[in-house]
Amino acid sequence: MFSFKIxxxxxxALGRAGVISTPHGDIQTPAFIVVGTKATVKxxxxxxxxxxxxxxxxxxxxxxYLQPGDEIVAKAGGFPAFMNWQGPTFTDSGGFQAFSxxxxxxxxxxxxxxxxEAVETRGESEHVEHLRAKIDDEGxxxxxxxxxxxHHFTPERSMQIQHNLAADIIFAFDECTSPTASYDYQKVxxxxxxxxxERSLAEHKRLGGEQALFGIVQGGRxxxxxxxxxxxxxxMDFPGFGIGGSFDEQDLGTAVAWVNxxxxxxxxxxxxxxxxxxxxxxxxxxxxDTFDCVAPSRMARNGSLQTKRxxxxxxxxxxxxxxxxxxEGCRCYTCRNYSKAYLAHLFRAKEMLAGTLATIHxxxxxxxxxxxxxxxxxxxxxxxxKEEFLAHFNSKAEAQA
Amino acid sequence: MFSFKIxxxxxxALGRAGVISTPHGDIQTPAFIVVGTKATVKxxxxxxxxxxxxxxxxxxxxxxYLQPGDEIVAKAGGFPAFMNWQGPTFTDSGGFQAFSxxxxxxxxxxxxxxxxEAVETRGESEHVEHLRAKIDDEGxxxxxxxxxxxHHFTPERSMQIQHNLAADIIFAFDECTSPTASYDYQKVxxxxxxxxxERSLAEHKRLGGEQALFGIVQGGRxxxxxxxxxxxxxxMDFPGFGIGGSFDEQDLGTAVAWVNxxxxxxxxxxxxxxxxxxxxxxxxxxxxDTFDCVAPSRMARNGSLQTKRxxxxxxxxxxxxxxxxxxEGCRCYTCRNYSKAYLAHLFRAKEMLAGTLATIHxxxxxxxxxxxxxxxxxxxxxxxxKEEFLAHFNSKAEAQA
Numbered sequence: 001m002f003s004f005k006i007x008x009x010x011x012x013a014l015g016r017a018g019v020i021s022t023p024h025g026d027i028q029t030p031a032f033i034v035v036g037t038k039a040t041v042k043x044x045x046x047x048x049x050x051x052x053x054x055x056x057x058x059x060x061x062x063x064x065y066l067q068p069g070d071e072i073v074a075k076a077g078g079f080p081a082f083m084n085w086q087g088p089t090f091t092d093s094g095g096f097q098a099f100s101x102x103x104x105x106x107x108x109x110x111x112x113x114x115x116x117e118a119v120e121t122r123g124e125s126e127h128v129e130h131l132r133a134k135i136d137d138e139g140x141x142x143x144x145x146x147x148x149x150x151h152h153f154t155p156e157r158s159m160q161i162q163h164n165l166a167a168d169i170i171f172a173f174d175e176c177t178s179p180t181a182s183y184d185y186q187k188v189x190x191x192x193x194x195x196x197x198e199r200s201l202a203e204h205k206r207l208g209g210e211q212a213l214f215g216i217v218q219g220g221r222x223x224x225x226x227x228x229x230x231x232x233x234x235x236m237d238f239p240g241f242g243i244g245g246s247f248d249e250q251d252l253g254t255a256v257a258w259v260n261x262x263x264x265x266x267x268x269x270x271x272x273x274x275x276x277x278x279x280x281x282x283x284x285x286x287x288x289d290t291f292d293c294v295a296p297s298r299m300a301r302n303g304s305l306q307t308k309r310x311x312x313x314x315x316x317x318x319x320x321x322x323x324x325x326x327x328e329g330c331r332c333y334t335c336r337n338y339s340k341a342y343l344a345h346l347f348r349a350k351e352m353l354a355g356t357l358a359t360i361h362x363x364x365x366x367x368x369x370x371x372x373x374x375x376x377x378x379x380x381x382x383x384x385x386k387e388e389f390l391a392h393f394n395s396k397a398e399a400q401a
Numbered sequence: 402m403f404s405f406k407i408x409x410x411x412x413x414a415l416g417r418a419g420v421i422s423t424p425h426g427d428i429q430t431p432a433f434i435v436v437g438t439k440a441t442v443k444x445x446x447x448x449x450x451x452x453x454x455x456x457x458x459x460x461x462x463x464x465x466y467l468q469p470g471d472e473i474v475a476k477a478g479g480f481p482a483f484m485n486w487q488g489p490t491f492t493d494s495g496g497f498q499a500f501s502x503x504x505x506x507x508x509x510x511x512x513x514x515x516x517x518e519a520v521e522t523r524g525e526s527e528h529v530e531h532l533r534a535k536i537d538d539e540g541x542x543x544x545x546x547x548x549x550x551x552h553h554f555t556p557e558r559s560m561q562i563q564h565n566l567a568a569d570i571i572f573a574f575d576e577c578t579s580p581t582a583s584y585d586y587q588k589v590x591x592x593x594x595x596x597x598x599e600r601s602l603a604e605h606k607r608l609g610g611e612q613a614l615f616g617i618v619q620g621g622r623x624x625x626x627x628x629x630x631x632x633x634x635x636x637m638d639f640p641g642f643g644i645g646g647s648f649d650e651q652d653l654g655t656a657v658a659w660v661n662x663x664x665x666x667x668x669x670x671x672x673x674x675x676x677x678x679x680x681x682x683x684x685x686x687x688x689x690d691t692f693d694c695v696a697p698s699r700m701a702r703n704g705s706l707q708t709k710r711x712x713x714x715x716x717x718x719x720x721x722x723x724x725x726x727x728x729e730g731c732r733c734y735t736c737r738n739y740s741k742a743y744l745a746h747l748f749r750a751k752e753m754l755a756g757t758l759a760t761i762h763x764x765x766x767x768x769x770x771x772x773x774x775x776x777x778x779x780x781x782x783x784x785x786x787k788e789e790f791l792a793h794f795n796s797k798a799e800a801q802a
Contacts, residue, residue, distance in 0.1 A: 039746070043753040045449075046738075068721065068746040076724055076742060084738045320469065323477055337447075337485045341477060345440070345469040352444040355753055 002168070002212035002239050004268045004289075010382045014260045014287030017377040020240075020268050022088040022168035023210050024080065027055045029268060029289040030377075032275065032370040033090060034363050035297065038063050039073065039083040041363075042297055043355040046085045051333060052364040053371065056168075057083075058090035058292045061161055062097030066144050066151075070164035078166025089167040090292070092272065093158050093200075093216070096176040096244075098142045098151075099133050135175060137192060155199035163207045169270075171242050172200035174216040179246035186220040193218045193244075194232045201236060214270060216242040217259050226255055230262035240268040243288070247274075253282040260287030277306070277393055280370055281386045284377075296366045300358035303347045306365040308392055314358070319344045332364035333357075403569070403613035403640050405669045405690075411783045415661045415688030418778040421641075421669050423489040423569035424611050425481065428456045430669065430690040431778075433676065433771040434491060435764050436698065439464050440474065440484040442764075443698055444756040447486045452734060453765040454772065457569075458484075459491035459693045462562055463498035467545050467552075471565035479567025490568040491693070493673065494559050494601075494617070497577040497645075499543045499552075500534050536576060538593060556600035564608045570671075572643050573601035575617040580647035587621040594619045594645075595633045602637060615671060617643040618660050627656055631663035641669040644689070648675075654683040661688030678707070678794060681771055682787045685778075697767045701759035704748045707766040710793055715759070720745045733765035734758075 006018040020027040027033075034041050034049060036057040041049050049057065059079050064070060076082035080089045133142040139154030158173035173196045175189040197215045204213045215238035219225030233241060241263055247255050252274070260269060268289040271279075275293020283291060296306065303315045307327040312319075314326070325335035326343070334343075334357040346354035369389075376385035407419040421428040428434075435442050435450060437458040442450050450458065460480050465471055477483040481490045534543040540555030559574035575594040578587055598616045605614045616639035620626030634642060642664055648656050653675070661670060669690040672680075676694020684692060697707065704716045708728040713720075715727070726736035727744070735744075735758040747755035770790075777786035 038750045038752060039743075040750075040752050040754045043757075045754065045757065048446075067750055068742070072722055072742060072746075075722060076740065082740075082743055082746075084743075321473055321476060339477065339483075341469070341473060342440075342483050342485075345473075345483075349439045349441075349468055351439060351441050352753055352756055353441045353446065356444075356446065356757075 001210050004240065004266065006266065008378050008380075010285060010377055011380070013285050013382075014257060015285045015377060015382065016287070016289070017374050018268070018289060020088070020169075020289070022056075022212070024086065024088045024168055025055075027088050027290065028371075028374060030280070030284045030370050030374050031055050031290050032280070032366045033058045033270075033290050033292040034367070035060070035292055035294045036079075036083065036085070037294070038067065039079040041359070042301065043352070043359050044363075046083065048333070048356070048360060049085065049363075050087070052360050053367045054087075054363060055367075056088040056090060056290075057085050058092065059165065059167065060097060061091045061094035061158065061165060062101065064091075064165055065094060065161050066146050070161045074164035074166070078164075080166065088169070090169045090270075091162050091165045091167040091171070093171040093173045094153055094161065095140065095158070095174050096273070098140045098153050099135065099176055101142070101145050135192075137195070139173075140175075155196040156203040159200055159203040159207060159213075163204075163209060163211065167211065169212050169214060169240065170204075171272075172197045172213060172215045172238070174218060174242075174244055176244050177218065177220055177246075179220075179248075181220060183220075183222055183225075186218075186222060186225055190218045190220075190225050190229050194229070197233055197236055197238075201238070212239045214238055214240040214242050216244045216272070217263070218245050219259075220245055221248060221251060221255060223255075223258055226258045227262055230259040234263045238267070240270065242270045242272050244272050249279075252279060253286050256283055256286040256288060263287075275366060277366075277369055278390065280366075280373060281390065284370075284373055285382070285386070291370065293366075296362040297359045300362035301355045303343075303354070303358065305343075305358060306362050308389070310393060314340055314343045315347055326361050330361070330364070332361050332368075334361040334364075402611050405641065405667065407667065409779050409781075411686060411778055412781070414686050414783075415658060416686045416778060416783065417688070417690070418775050419669070419690060421489070421570075421690070423457075423613070425487065425489045425569055426456075428489050428691065429772075429775060431681070431685045431771050431775050432456050432691050433681070433767045434459045434671075434691050434693040435768070436461070436693055436695045437480075437484065437486070438695070439468065440480040442760070443702065444753070444760050445764075447484065449734070449757070449761060450486065450764075451488070453761050454768045455488075455764060456768075457489040457491060457691075458486050459493065460566065460568065461498060462492045462495035462559065462566060463502065465492075465566055466495060466562050467547050471562045475565035475567070479565070481567065489570070491570045491671075492563050492566045492568040492572070494572040494574045495554055495562065496541065496559070496575050497674070499541045499554050500536065500577060502543070502546050536593075538596070540574075541576075556597040557604040560601055560604040560608060560614075564605075564610060564612065568612065570613045570615060570641065571605075572673075573598045573614060573616045573639070575619055575643075575645055577645050578619065578621055578647075580621075580649075582621060584621075584623055584626075587619075587623060587626055591619045591621075591626050591630050595630070598634055598637055598639075602639070613640045615639055615641040615643050617645045617673070618664070619646050620660075621646055622649060622652060622656060624656075624659055627659045628663055631660040635664045639668070641671065643671045643673050645673050650680075653680055654687050657684055657687040657689060664688075676767060678767075678770055679791065681767075681774060682791065685771075685774055686783070686787070692771065694767075697763040698760045701763035702756045704744075704755070704759065706744075706759060707763050709790070715741055715744045716748055727762050731762070731765070733762050733769075735762040735765075 155173040162170040215233040219229040319340040556574040563571040616634040620630040720741040723741040
């Protein structure tokens with residue numbers, strides 16, 4: 001039931017427009033996949049998700065495993081049925097959150113984070129306060145963010161949970177390393193990811209069913225590791241791939257190109273957790289087909305709204321009496337029906353509708369931008385569209401009101 | 402543009418089915434009017450409000466005056482345009498909240514509240530900590546719940562603000578007394594309400610426009626005061642009426658009947674702030690045409706969901722694996738598409754969609770119950786429907802899951 005068809009390529013680049021077919025419908029690619037962490041895209045109904053143009057939803061295995069539990073979700077018929085979403089779906093492997101959200105545990109190769117900065121350590125770790133998870137070749141042991149209870153994920157367990165969650169596209173269990181990891185550690189983690197990919201595949205085949213399992217390429221910022229990982233994962237029997245790990249912003253395109261030059265051309269590639277407008281262009285030009293990222297919806301809930309000239313914060317006092325939409329010409333539900341003054345009021349009054357309307361706008365912005373990029377590929381004018389868009393866009397500066 | 406037509410009466414009772422016509426459409430009465438305090442029905446879009454069957458929205462003058470301010474709302478074209486609601490609208494007078502939410506002030510006849518219990522005092526009050534508002538014949542002085550700043554409402558000011566807010570139906574400025582007020586104080590307050598009604602009418606006429614101004618009957622639990630108030634307000638040039646004040650639960654029907662026997666039959670009557678299922682039957686039987694109440698939506702946001710057998714709390718652990726809807730046979734959007742297990746998950750995970758789905762169900766329940774009562778009047782079987790419904794209904798007990 002799963003297939004991928006390339007419709008048109010970007011001249012002289014790795015990028016392409018295509019269609020992923022799943023048992024729950026097609027995804028026109030490139031596409032931005034909206035995140036529904038706990039079987040809900042925060043503040044939106046499934047009808048609102050459809051109306052803003054989203055084609056597919058990605059839920060997080062880690063979160064649903066902990067709450068309400070994958071067995072309850074299985075009894076509901078899977079997370080798409082649970083949340084009443086009719087279209088295509090993804091779940092991630094659960095690895096990234098287990099590593100990054102797990103609580104302090106004893107020995108092993110571990111990661112910890114101080115604020116936004118990720119730090120990686122190895123070996124004995126009893127004396128480090130913020131240790132989050134213990135990783136070994138078998139899997140990862142972590143503590144729940146909800147109640148501190150101890151849990152163990154392995155490639156087999158991740159497959160079993162993802163089969164319970166029942167998304168169309170699922171991911172092999174991988175180790176997502178810290179951006180600060182050393183070359184030596186990246187290599188250890190990459191080899192473990194490859195061994196876990198084989199175990200994920202075997203367990204997935206044993207469990208049966210129609211879900212498409214994507215393998216994940218790792219290797220950090222190192223060209224030889226990224227290429228080795230793309231060769232190893234690309235040679236396995238996966239119908240599609242994820243590109244994992246952290247990147248330096250300026251090197252994203254280079255790293256993605258290393259990988260996508262090697263991965264089999266006829267299978268789709270998902271860039272995990274990336275969602276800035278500039279990164280869409282970079283990723284797509286270098287052969288990425290789908291993206292997911294929580295940033296647009298998370299920013300929305302804080303009043304930070306995306307426009308073609310960059311972000312604006314609707315709580316700035318200048319918008320209190322601004323009766324124009326967030327962005328003139330935007331065709332999203334929010335811009336067609338509400339003013340910045342109304343949004344400013346809802347945010348100040350801490351009304352729940354603020355989150356709904358802002359999320360609709362920001363997700364529409366990301367989903368629609370990737371659709372416009374797709375159309376530019378189909379029309380053979382990707383380079384022009386990219387230049388045009390980026391000339392006006394500045395994600396750092398407040399747009400002029 | 403405003404009119405009211407009676408279609409059918411209940412045999413041997415004051416109740417009737419009718420139609421209120423406003424510049425923004427008709428309201429089939431009896432009707433439950435949903436509350437959109439700050440120009441938003443909490444957690445819902447206007448499309449969701451329409452889809453659940455609500456015909457009209459009532460916003461609170463006090464809240465919009467304080468935030469974002471009625472002048473900003475006026476610049477937006479009124480609260481209905483601000484929130485993008487196309488149908489009929491109401492605003493209340495602002496009096497009730499000014500009295501009940503105002504902060505400590507000096508001299509005068511004042512009210513205070515300790516927890517849920519309302520207490521009323523007169524005269525000097527500097528030594529009472531929780532004093533909320535100062536009332537005299539001119540108007541009410543109160544402190545903002547948002548920033549403690551001092552504000553003054555008079556009948557004239559209430560009219561000016563309600564003209565800025567631009568609802569189809571607005572209310573005369575009244576004094577809503579405490580349930581514990583003495584007979585003597587109720588009489589003072591009632592006479593003040595009558596004088597304020599005349600001043601509201603005069604200012605409303607001076608301001609002009611198409612809004613329909615309803616007068617408010619007060620008089621507490623005292624038959625002679627209620628009847629005197631109905632005669633006085635009923636004789637004024639109001640196209641409709643509000644019935645204000647508090648009631649003892651068991652005396653609601655009696656008090657409403659005293660008033661509605663006297664008020665001119667051909668004009669609609671709104672029972673302010675009442676919304677329990679039993680009270681719908683009592684009010685309607687005794688001649689009430691419209692109701693508003695925050696209870697259904699407030700309860701919804703706490704997980705307390707209305708069914709024809711009483712309320713259930715969806716956070717009870719028995720619902721974690723209950724994949725049936727809140728109520729079998731309910732045609733609301735939530736019950737057609739989601740299980741109690743999904744709602745239980747959303748509430749536990751503190752997801753915003755929990756409030757949306759629960760609010761849709763509870764508002765549908767109230768709106769639809771009043772519609773069913775209307776149909777029973779049209780079909781000449783009000784008494785049977787009332788008996789049938791109340792035999793199963795118990796608002797105090799948890800329904801069997």
